[in-house]
Amino acid sequence: MEATLQAEVVAGHPYEERPKTKPIIQLEHIHKVYHTGDFEVHALRGITFTAHEGEFIAIMGASGSGKSTMMNIIGCLDRPTKGRYLLDGVDVSKLSKDQLADIRNRRVGFVFQGFNLLSRTSALENVELPMLYAGIPTAERLKRAREALAAVGLADREKNHPNQLSGGQQQRVAIARALVNRPAIILADEPTGNLDSRTSVEVMEIFQRLNEERNLTIVLVTHEHDIAQYAKRVVVFKDGRIKRDYLVADRRDARTELEQMPPITDDEEEEEEL
């Protein structure tokens, strides 16, 4: 078992050996029990986990092991049944629903597998949306939305609707949307699940750049070992518990890989967008 895992993602030191910065996500003995009818599912069975500012963590584990459940709790979309969660030092279990929505809006950016963009709305308007909820004035909204689209390489596509963009471009709009409220944390649940391999590398290049340049904390769920290898740390879930937690020894660098790939010709790019 140990040998196969070694072959999948090259495991470095156990996580404990790493020098620590400021803790931003602190989960303490978190349990989550779902009740559906007479049926109970114990989705998380005592998760204790800390992420520090500037970490880039890949969450792995079999289907049903509790990865998305944990992401929902970290993102304040759901509450634990038992246990304590501190987000940037604030005990979120003590907050009201409104306070929770507010902290979520300001501190966390979400990126999902299915992009979750509004289809009848331009890229620019999609990116503006979280700022509308946050009550940011129009001029500032426009400025920040344009900056975020530029940061993901889509400055020239702001008027396009999602169906006029490729899958990778749609995911980049979703990343721009996750960035506009200047969150401390980006949570991404299988962000490359619907993308081909080159487009996945492009998306991982954006995450690696944001992590390096802005010191953003990134937590990303993936089933793919080669995607996990762009992260700095891997946490493996099994049956609602953390089974392994280690640093990636042989980390991949998306920018270098993209530079080494043959360029896409205009023809191919147009085909991709059809």
Ligand SMILES: Nc1ncnc2c1ncn2[C@@H]1O[C@H](COP(=O)(O)OP(=O)(O)OP(=O)(O)O)[C@@H](O)[C@H]1O
């Ligand atoms: N809203 C819900 N109500 C009831 N049970 C749920 C709910 N959400 C998740 N579960 C159950 O909790 C367990 C953990 O689910 P979770 O979605 O966290 O798994 P996952 O690791 O993200 O899986 P996948 O890799 O398939 O996305 C599963 O057994 C699932 O059926």
Ligand SMILES: [Mg+2]
């Ligand atoms: Mg899931």
